[in-house]
Amino acid sequence: MANEELFSTEIVNRGIEGSGPHAGSLSFSVRVRRGLPDFLNSVNLKYVKLGYGYLISHAFYFLSAPVLVVVFGAQIGKLTLEDIFKLECDLTCALFLTGFFIFFLYIYLEIKTRSVYLLDFACFRPPSQLKISKEEFIELVRKSGNFDDSAIEFQQRVLKNSGIGDETYMPKTVFRAGPNKITLKEGREEAAMVMFGAVDDLLSATGIRPKDIGILIVNCGVLNTTPSLSAMLINHYKLKHNVQSFNLGGMGCAAGLVAIDLARDLLSAYPGSYALVVSTEVVSFTWYGGNELDMLLPNCFFRMGAAAVLLSNRLLDRWRAKYQLKQVVRTHKGADDRSFKSIHIKEDSEGRQGLTLSKDVLEVGGHALKANITTLGPLVLPVSEQLHFFTALLFKKEKAKPYIPDYKLAFEHICILATSKKVLNDIQTNLELTEEYMEASRKTLERFGNTSSSSVWYELAYLEANGRIKRGDRIWQITFGSGFKCNSAVWKALRDVNRPARSPWIEDS
Numbered sequence: 001m002a003n004e005e006l007f008s009t010e011i012v013n014r015g016i017e018g019s020g021p022h023a024g025s026l027s028f029s030v031r032v033r034r035g036l037p038d039f040l041n042s043v044n045l046k047y048v049k050l051g052y053g054y055l056i057s058h059a060f061y062f063l064s065a066p067v068l069v070v071v072f073g074a075q076i077g078k079l080t081l082e083d084i085f086k087l088e089c090d091l092t093c094a095l096f097l098t099g100f101f102i103f104f105l106y107i108y109l110e111i112k113t114r115s116v117y118l119l120d121f122a123c124f125r126p127p128s129q130l131k132i133s134k135e136e137f138i139e140l141v142r143k144s145g146n147f148d149d150s151a152i153e154f155q156q157r158v159l160k161n162s163g164i165g166d167e168t169y170m171p172k173t174v175f176r177a178g179p180n181k182i183t184l185k186e187g188r189e190e191a192a193m194v195m196f197g198a199v200d201d202l203l204s205a206t207g208i209r210p211k212d213i214g215i216l217i218v219n220c221g222v223l224n225t226t227p228s229l230s231a232m233l234i235n236h237y238k239l240k241h242n243v244q245s246f247n248l249g250g251m252g253c254a255a256g257l258v259a260i261d262l263a264r265d266l267l268s269a270y271p272g273s274y275a276l277v278v279s280t281e282v283v284s285f286t287w288y289g290g291n292e293l294d295m296l297l298p299n300c301f302f303r304m305g306a307a308a309v310l311l312s313n314r315l316l317d318r319w320r321a322k323y324q325l326k327q328v329v330r331t332h333k334g335a336d337d338r339s340f341k342s343i344h345i346k347e348d349s350e351g352r353q354g355l356t357l358s359k360d361v362l363e364v365g366g367h368a369l370k371a372n373i374t375t376l377g378p379l380v381l382p383v384s385e386q387l388h389f390f391t392a393l394l395f396k397k398e399k400a401k402p403y404i405p406d407y408k409l410a411f412e413h414i415c416i417l418a419t420s421k422k423v424l425n426d427i428q429t430n431l432e433l434t435e436e437y438m439e440a441s442r443k444t445l446e447r448f449g450n451t452s453s454s455s456v457w458y459e460l461a462y463l464e465a466n467g468r469i470k471r472g473d474r475i476w477q478i479t480f481g482s483g484f485k486c487n488s489a490v491w492k493a494l495r496d497v498n499r500p501a502r503s504p505w506i507e508d509s
Contacts, residue, residue: 116264117321118491119208119274121309122201123458124194125504126169130304133166134159140175146289154293158300163421163442168303168449174287182284187223188232191282194306195229196236199278201502202308210237214273215266219248219255219453221482222345222355223282233278244270252343253417254481255279256453257489260309261328267313280306281452288354295346295354301420305451305458323475323491327379331372331486339364343482361484362423368486369427369478373407376488380410380474407431411490412473414438415459417480418445427478448504453479458504465505469497 132140138156141147147155173186195218203210216239218230225232228247233239244266248255256279263275286302288295312321333339342361347353378386385405414437416427424445428438440459444451448458456477463469473493480486500506 115315115318116267116311116313116325117317117494118323118325119310119312119317119321120202120206121307121457121460122198122205122502123454123461123504124197124201124306126194126197126304130169130171131167132170132172134164135166137170140172144175144177144289146177148291151291151293151296155296155300158297161421162300163424163445164301164303164449165446167447169305170303171284174284174289182287184225187282187285188225190284190304191220191223191229191280192232192236194280194304195233195278195308198280198306198308199233199237199276202276202310205500205502206310208274208310211240212274213237213239213243213276214270215244215263215275216278217246217248217259217263217266217275218278218280219251219259220280220282221250221252221255221452222285224249229278229280233276244273250482252481252483252485253281253419253450253452253455254479254483254485254487256307256456257328257477257479257487258330258485259453260311260325260489261330261487263311264325264328267311272314273312275311277309277311278306279309279453279457281454286355288348288352290348290350290352290354292348292354292356294358295348295356297357298355301450303449303451305448305454307454307457309457318494321494322469322497323493325489326474326492327376327488327490329372329376329379329488331368331375332483333364333368333371333485334483336364336484339368339484342484362426364484365423365480365486366426366430368480368484372478372486372488373431376490377405377407380476380490381405381407382409385409407476408433408437410474411476412470413440413460413463413468413475415456415463415475415477416441417478418442418448418450418455418459419480420450421445453481455479461500461503462505464497464500465503467497467499469493471495 137159138152141155142152171186171190173182202208216230216233218228218233220229223229224247227235228245230245230247234243234245239245246259246262248259248262251258256277259277259279263277267273267275281302283302283304286298288299311325318324338358338360342358342364344356345353346356388405414433416424416438418424418441421442424438424441427433440462443462444455444458448455451458456479460475460477463475469475471493475491475493477489477491478486479488
């Protein structure tokens with residue numbers, strides 16, 4: 001039986017036994033506690049090294065440029081006006097100048113292909129008739145006859161402490177009485193509603209024609225049909241026949257930033273293209289109609305939603321783009337068995353399918369987050385903060401906790417996947433974030449629930465709707481998902497973002 005409270009464990013080294021039958025041997029104890037582990041209690045240098053490896057590989061050309069400028073200046077200084085006008089130069093000088101020109105041309109092309117701009121994005125707000133309060137949710141669950149009293153009571157307790165409000169959206173078909181399963185037709189209809197709604201708003205806001213889209217990436221964790229969801233979009237919008245189409249499935253709530261990373265790579269391979277990324281989850285296919293408590297948690301948190309994002313690497317698009325993609329850092333802990341099995345789809349004893357969350361999910365999630373932010377740190381933290389960190393690391397006293405960098409110095413806004421109130425609380429405590437940094441995540445959880453991979457876009461939409469985004473602001477998006485994965489994306493605002501004409505947060509839009 002699953003409990004509403006999830007536990008995490010920590011192995012504590014108690015040193016060498018001084019007496020007794022086990023004198024002289026190492027002694028360990030296991031500490032069991034609720035919530036995320038204190039993942040900032042230790043620093044894994046492997047991930048610090050990985051982060052600096054990313055930094056050095058990207059900064060090599062810029063660090064070497066000043067040296068070559070000096071050498072280039074020395075070579076130019078040897079030339080006289082007569083040499084320049086007559087184009088007379090010895091072989092060494094000519095080769096050097098040619099190599100110098102090619103090198104800087106290469107740097108320019110590298111910079112150009114690495115710059116990815118977010119022109120705009122849109123989040124779908126379902127129709128009002130699909131709104132559901134917590135009270136109505138429990139009433140429909142009870143009327144369906146699919147759950148016993150303990151399952152109903154469990155869902156009621158979880159909803160009470162979930163942080164979810166009374167205006168989220170759900171397909172009412174999941175509450176259908178009897179053992180009838182949700183049909184594939186109903187799943188496709190839900191996917192079409194949310195995806196087409198988000199893409200329609202995006203195309204309207206940007207003025208981009210469907211035939212201009214050269215790259216299409218769709219991610220949806222549970223519903224994977226034939227033809228694919230990406231094929232549904234191609235058919236509906238009549239995209240061109242050579243569109244580069246990808247459909248990501250089974251990657252959970254972290255798949256949205258995986259899709260952004262894939263789009264960045266594809267834009268480098270197909271420069272001058274527009275990339276459309278659509279992130280969603282089909283709630284009717286995450287629904288579980290049985291009585292095993294560890295499979296009921298997704299019922300309480302997942303809600304309808306979708307986001308569509310338009311990316312470009314055209315230099316001319318910079319003037320109208322909202323954001324520039326600065327970094328994407330992906331962490332996958334799937335090599336660890338506990339991480340791999342922490343979230344998965346299974347069938348219960350009566351053959352009913354659903355998502356199950358293991359008791360280790362919070363602990364493995366904490367370790368994935370620790371690895372991810374440790375890798376990200378060298379890429380985003382101010383130099384002064386990095387020096388402070390390394391000084392404390394090199395000269396720390398025995399058994400003292402290492403100095404943890406202040407990530408608030410690197411970002412003006414943070415969008416954390418709106419999973420649950422408990423997870424948000426634990427992350428806030430571990431990263432020492434203020435309520436201002438947590439506001440977008442908490443408001444999104446309350447208003448829209450956990451919309452899976454699209455959640456961080458509803459959070460960014462909240463910041464825009466409230467006029468929070470100013471030129472130069474840095475936004476950190478953090479997502480988690482099955483596998484276990486933790487991904488980060490960092491965006492920089494290219495201009496002040498005005499209140500949009502259409503937004504899921506503006507009721508009359």
